[in-house]
Amino acid sequence: MRARSQDLGFRLTTGAFAVALVAIVAGIGAALVSQSWLAIGKFGLGFWRTSTWDPVAGDFGALPFIWGTLYSSILALLLATPVALGIAIFISELCPAPLRTPLVFLTELLAAIPSIVYGLWGIFVLVPAVRTLQTHVPDSLRTLPFFSGPPLGVGMLSAALILAIMVVPFTSSVAREVLKAVPVAQREGAYALGATRFEAIRAAMFYARTGIIGAGMLGLGRALGETMAVTMVIGNNPQVSASLFAPQYTMAAVIANEFTEAADELYLHALIEIGLVLFVITLIVNGLSRLLIWSMARSGQARKPARPAEASA
């Protein structure tokens, strides 16, 4: 009897924690909506589509910020994931044992650096380097929309690079754990069939693919919300541009920059609505990544029903 009541108590407590988390998320959403009501009422869906951001005239549109956030984060994801996977594979599969602990420690140290420090490093080291790189881009490439504009240094490319560096430790440590969770039998089976080391690793990666996607998505989530380092190097100019050289802006950055001085009601509500948009986009991205993982897991199971349960992060 005692054990049973203990069980019940435990279930209720943990259940309450889980419900509290959902309630907090719902509460944040509700608070964002109620605090941005003026802007929602005035601009409606146009807020998502227009690009004017004029605090003087009281005309607000979020498109450049949405564009800048998604562009910089996806670019960072593309840059960071291969590197992070390489680190994870090296550490978990190829690395000599004495090197492993220091390497793990160093990648995790990257995650512990405050973002303002990344930002300062960005301003003083990365941005000048990017500017030098930009001045060496041949004229023939400059005609492409990706490389148009003067070489400022600050801009989309610097932001994506700094985000990529910040995201690598997260993605790589999750990917490493995922690879570690692949049963030894998988690799041994591959070797038994005469696979080379590369083929064996490929098999392990295929086995762990949903977890690896999850690792990438974790990195993307981090990149979407990063504020300080990005605002210091992205140039803070609200424009929708495909150019890697152009100064642009992100949602988190505009909130951080303008919130303290926003005394006007509508302005404040527009800034909070930016927060709401970021919240919604984060939810959508997370939902899509869940969907992707789920569909991959399902198709994997359908093809190879004998496969054991999924390894996950």
Next chain:
Amino acid sequence: MVSAVLATAACGGGAPASDQSTPQAGAGVQINGAGATFPYPIYSKWFAEYNALHPDVRINYQSIGSGGGIRQLTNRTVFFGATDGPMTDDQLKAAPSPVLHFPTVLGAVVPIYNVPGVQGDLQFSGAVLADIYLGKIQKWNDPALVKLNPSAKLPATDITVVHRSDGSGTTFIFVDFLSKVSPAFKDKVGVATSVNWPVGVGGKGNEGVSGLVTQTPASIGYVELIYARQTNTAYGAVQNAAGAFVKASNESVTAAAAEAAANMPADFRVSITNAPGANAYPIASFTWMLLFENADDKVQSAAMFNFLKWALTDGQKAATELGYAALPPAVVTLEQAALARVKVS
């Protein structure tokens, strides 16, 4: 909701021991304020010095930005506010009771630049600065710039325009000046702590703007005079309303304020950019403390009354030491008279 805090001597966490030795035990008063970041260095120095003189008065100040200061004052979460741009009529109407403005010190904004091959100071006019920030003047060797700086070897390179990305009183003062001298700027951009810049890149804070200008060849930006001075950044002279090219200094900024004293409005909400007078620096401004005329807590009102009396006189010396320009005597006299409006009993 009134959340004014009346601290007794016993509940001052981390307070200096002198608290206990105050003769009138229990008479200690703790006042909370919030607002502009620009005057934060002088305010924190003033509050510390004043606390040393009057151990029973402790004033806390949080530099959360002018907008935040106005908001918190309006919500009565703090007892006094501070702002770099005076409250608008709408904001005053939204406040629960009448708010008084008291200028405390003066600030100025200076143009900084990084032009390869150019040594020495450049000279700017308001119209030229406005056209640069509108994107109309795009090259350093534009005839308008050459005309102002005939002896400088201005290159034929594109100008990289740098402005503040964060909402800031510095931006407010700068665009207030540009809007006064250029109708096109007023029409297209306007005056606020954050504006919709037609061109350029944004740096966060004075340090962000100055960092970008230092690193980017052929760039121009604007920072607070104090910041330029502390970091030994060279800055340009600006043509004032009388047609003279003036570099920002304590004297030229105080001169701009002195001109304003002649026709000072009773509520001190005045812009002193583009001030008349041959010696006046044109991109200058007061920074204000905000107090309720008739606050609920008269003990705190009395303490702030005494503090302001001290800050306007003895405190001004500390201001010049930190690089702020002191208030001209005429303005101090006007403010001392206006202080009588603060109800202390």
